[in-house]
Amino acid sequence: MSKRLWKVIVVLAGLALLIAACAPAATPTQAPTQPPAEPTQPPAQPTQPPAEPTQPPASGIDCMGAKPGDELTMLYQWSGQEEARLNEILKPLVDACGIVIKPESTRDQALLDTKVQAGTPPDIAFWNVAQLVQYQDKLVPMDVLGAHRENYADFFVQPGTINGKWLGLPVKADIKTIIWYSPAVFKAKGYTVPTTWEELDALVEKMVANGDVPWSMGFESGDATGWTGSDFIQDILLVKQGPQYVLDIIDGKVPYNDAGVKEAYEIYGKWAKDPKYTVGGAQGTLSTGFLDAIYKVFSDPPEAMMVRQSGFAGGEIARKYPDLVYGEDYDFFMVPGAKGLQGGADWMMAFRDTPAVRALVAYLSSDLGGANWAKAGFDLSPNKGATGNYTDPSLLKKGEMLANTQGFTPDIGDTIPGGFGKAEWTGIIEFINGTKDLDTVLAEIARVQAEALGK
Known part of the structure; x- marks a missing residue:
């Protein structure tokens, strides 16, 4: 081939690349109404780096x-x-x-x-x-x-x-390790956002002394009733024990009836059973839907001062009360004292x-x-x-x-297999309802934990 012809070919090839480079690039689209056709054979694995x-x-x-x-x-x-x-x-x-x-x-x-x-x-x-x-x-x-x-x-x-x-x-x-509240209500009542667990505990007691109900803790959710309780208890574990302790429960190194778990249940139970601390007391916790529990904090007048709930609560508050303004009428703070996050x-x-x-x-x-x-x-x-x-x-x-x-840390109930999550929710219901004592409840959940993890 002559050098002249070769140069022509190179020029033409360069023009083709330039045109391709200038063409509009494809953009990702919404998922197709029909699944993309599957290849008859999987693409060959590259044997060399790209x-x-x-x-x-x-x-x-x-x-x-x-x-x-x-x-x-x-x-x-x-x-x-x-x-x-x-x-x-x-x-x-x-x-x-x-x-x-x-x-x-x-x-x-x-x-x-x-x-x-x-x-x-x-x-x-x-x-x-x-x-x-x-x-x-x-x-x-x-x-x-x-x-x-x-x-x-x-x-x-x-x-x-x-x-x-x-x-x-x-x-x-x-x-998930967050608490929702109304800055406007806090300001009107002279409450300040706590920065430590001790400050949160003192705030709860101050609210009770003032005649306000601190918590809205309803966790009714059909077959999944109890999940908001398990989330709250895990956050207490992150405060009192730390994230490694939670991971050790998930791995089975710490049995679910350990003293640290019992302490978290006792703290949660004090607030979730008593009508001074939560809307409706034990029966309110058991029967109030988890979405209604969120709404009660932002109703007019509010039925409670705080609700511990995951990040999705902000969207639910905005949908239920579209006139409320984030940062003024509703906001959140991290569970004070938590040494890690649940999510x-x-x-x-x-x-x-x-x-x-x-x-x-x-x-x-x-x-x-x-x-x-x-x-x-x-x-x-x-x-x-x-x-x-x-x-x-x-x-x-x-x-x-x-x-x-x-x-x-991931959710304990979602992570341990073998029906553990359901056993945990059932145990929390029995504990709040008072149908079984706490030691029996934790022992039964620990048995399911051990079976699921082969311990």
Whole structure:
């Protein structure tokens, strides 16, 4: 071939690349009404690390060798507004690299099981820690994929590390260790937000002395009645014992009838049984719906001064009382004295090692990925890059709590298998109702704990 002809070919090839680069990049869309067609065979695993990008990363995003048009299948439980916020987070990656996202949304974990068993799993799934354990032999470690380990506290890496392999990246978190109240009511009555457990206890007694009911603690929730009680008790454990103690209960190192657990039940019981401390006393706790328990603090006039409830309570208050203003009429503070936080997290896991997968993992675990997650307002991000980047004032406040905590513990009842959660809720009901003494209740729950964990 002549040198002249060769130069013409090179010029034409360069023009083709330039046109492709200028074409609008695909953006992630809402989940399709029909699941994406499954490949007849899983994509081949790369035997060599992906090639380095031929051009500098766009907008600080490293495409990790992914090329425009590379597809990335993913499965998650989010829909509606949550899915829209995920799309907002992923858009910079899609724009920079031209990756085509193929999403599928479902609440049915059996669908993920079916895909994995058929050998056609999604490239990426966002699910729970239990699935990290379940699929551990089929997942690609996060460090192999280029995740930025330095952006995560140890207590967020540890749950995603299964048998020594870091298999799950925590992408979304919520916290439960908070108490909701009305700043306007507190101001009118001369109450101040407590900063220690002792101050909270003194505030509760001051409210009683003033003729105010401190707590709204109703936990009726159908088959799940008792779950708000178990959450409150776990927060007391975080105050009195600390996060490692909670993790030791989950691992079975500490039996559920340990003296520390009994102390937490006794503190909770004092408030949850007595009408001086909570609306309706024991029967009010047992029969009041958990949403109604939230509303009672913000009714006019209020029936109680405080309610301990997860972050979702803010949205419920706004829906029930749309005229109330966050920060003035309703607000929250962290359970004072808690040495860690209780909460939940969604985990990203990878079934394949491809350039597009590596680009996603690198992006979401980067400072930029954390910042974009925070700006989108999709709950909280465990990524340290999210700190200071929340725009919603309540998320900004919760984000600071998350950034400053010394521990993060999952819900005990949700984490121990074998029907433990139901046994815990039943025991709390029996304790509040007075049908069984506390030692008997805790011994029965501890027996279920030991059986579930093989202790």
